[in-house]
Amino acid sequence: MKRSIYSDEHEAFRDSVRRFYAELLPEQDDWIAAGAPPRSFWASAGKLGLLGIQIPEEFGGGGVDSFLFNAVLTEEAQHAGLALGGLRVHTDICMPYYLHHASDEQKARWLPQLATGEAVAALAMTEPGAGSDVRSITTTARRDGDQYILNGAKTFISNGANADLLIVAARQAESADRGALSLLVVERGMPGFETGRQLKKIGLKGQDLAELSFADVRVPVANLLGEEGQGFAYLTSNLAQERLSIAVNSQAAAVAALNRTIEYVSNRKVFGSKLSSFQNTKFELAACATEIEAGQALVDQALMANERGELDPVDAAKVKLFATELQGRVLDRCLQLFGGYGFMEEYPISRAYVDARAARLYAGSSEIMKIIIAKSLGLR
Structure with missing residues (x-):
């Protein structure tokens, strides 16, 4: 059913994306074995204009000022059964920093590469001792003439093993204010920058985490993104869209799981009858469908608020909390209806079930979302 938030242009875009993803699906096992999509994926996505939707046309992008196209990309990935979190990191999470905070010279230097897929983007914020607590970042940047000397370590970095342009959050070494962060763009190949081990995860195995x-x-001052010392403000200002992106993905994953389960129970026979004919099956899927519709209303409301520039951090926390918890509940109930087959890797539902678990952890855990919401209620 066509949702009212989407125009005919969005739906035409959806058709082309769906065809592209269908071609990629046979490659997914290779991605999982390698731990990341190949560079050819990024080149193909760039050629189709999927990587630079909001990038101005003068820099090779689509010049479209709408996040709804990004939402379509995410929804169709889940429809196809593709785990493309790395794509969302590039388009939804990293791109706004370049679009909103890069200088004209930096845009001319980096945006064309990001649009074509020649350069893959990553955001290096999380550290072994600093996750959601951004003020606890210990990576330092010390000014030395026309360069910064960067020292520190990051972990759990999506796209980290394959990124070419990494936005690194670092504390000003000269400042006593631990909140005085700056964002530096580190380019692959800079001496002293090393990619460590690619982390092994229980899910999302087709995207790298390093x-x-x-x-x-030594990072040139010319690679400072925005103003010195304003990194904390930049990081927090983009969190609402980052959390919305995760919510869209979780909601789409729940929809895909329901559709796959309906197809399975309609064909699977148990004790001589279709599994879909059992009352428990009907009750379980009816409950999932109702929850999913409620989640879709919340996600669509947040998407439209984001389009108007009105999505605030509290509402973003609410939609992420609801959609990611919904994803977990729906995937658990759907997998149960597959019986033992749901535990087999060859069934997409098993992969989707394991992949779902991360959504309640990254970009702020469910507990962090509840703290944000509780504060908005005046609870201290």
């Missing part, structure tokens, strides 16, 4: 280290990396 440790990074910086040992006296």
Whole structure:
């Protein structure tokens, strides 16, 4: 059913994306074995204009000022059964920093590469001792003439193993204010920058997650993103869209799981009858469908608020909390209806079930979302 938030242009875009993803699906096992999509994926996505939707046309992008196209990309990935979190990191999470905070010279230097897929983007914020508590970041940047000397370590960095342009959050070494962060763009190949081990995860195995280290990396001042000392404000200002992106993905995953389960129970026979004919099956799927519709209303409301520039951090926390918890509940109930087959890797539902668990952890855990919401209620 066509949702009212989407125009005919969005739906035409959806058709082309769906065809592209269908071609990629046979490659997914290779991605999982390698731990990341190949560079050819990024080149193909760039050629189709999927990587630079909001990038101005002068820099090779689509010049479209709408996040709804990004939402379509995410929804169709789940429809196809593709785990493309790395794509969302590039388009939904990293791109706004370049679009909103890069200088004209930096845009001319980096945006064309990001649009074509020549450069893959990553955001290096999380550290072994600093996750949601951004003020606890210990990576330092010390000014030395026309360079910064960067030292520190990052972990759990999506796209970290394959990124070419990494936005690194670092504390001003000269400042006593631990909140005085700056964002530096580190380019692959800079001396002292090393990619550590690619982390092994229980899910999302087709996208890389890596440790990074910086040992006296000399980053040109020309690679400072935005203003010095304003990194904390930049990071927090983009969190609402980042959390919305995750909510869209979780909601789409729940929809896909329901559709796959309906198809399975309609064909599977148990004790001589279709599994879909059992009352428990009907009750379980009816409950999932109702929850999903409620989640869709919340997600669509947040998407439209984001389009108007009105999505605030509290509402973003609410939609992420609801959609990611919904994803977990729906995937659990749907997998149960597959019986033992749901535990087999060859069934997409098993992969979707394991992949779902991360959504309640990254970009702020469910508990962090509840703290944000509780504060908005005046609870201290």
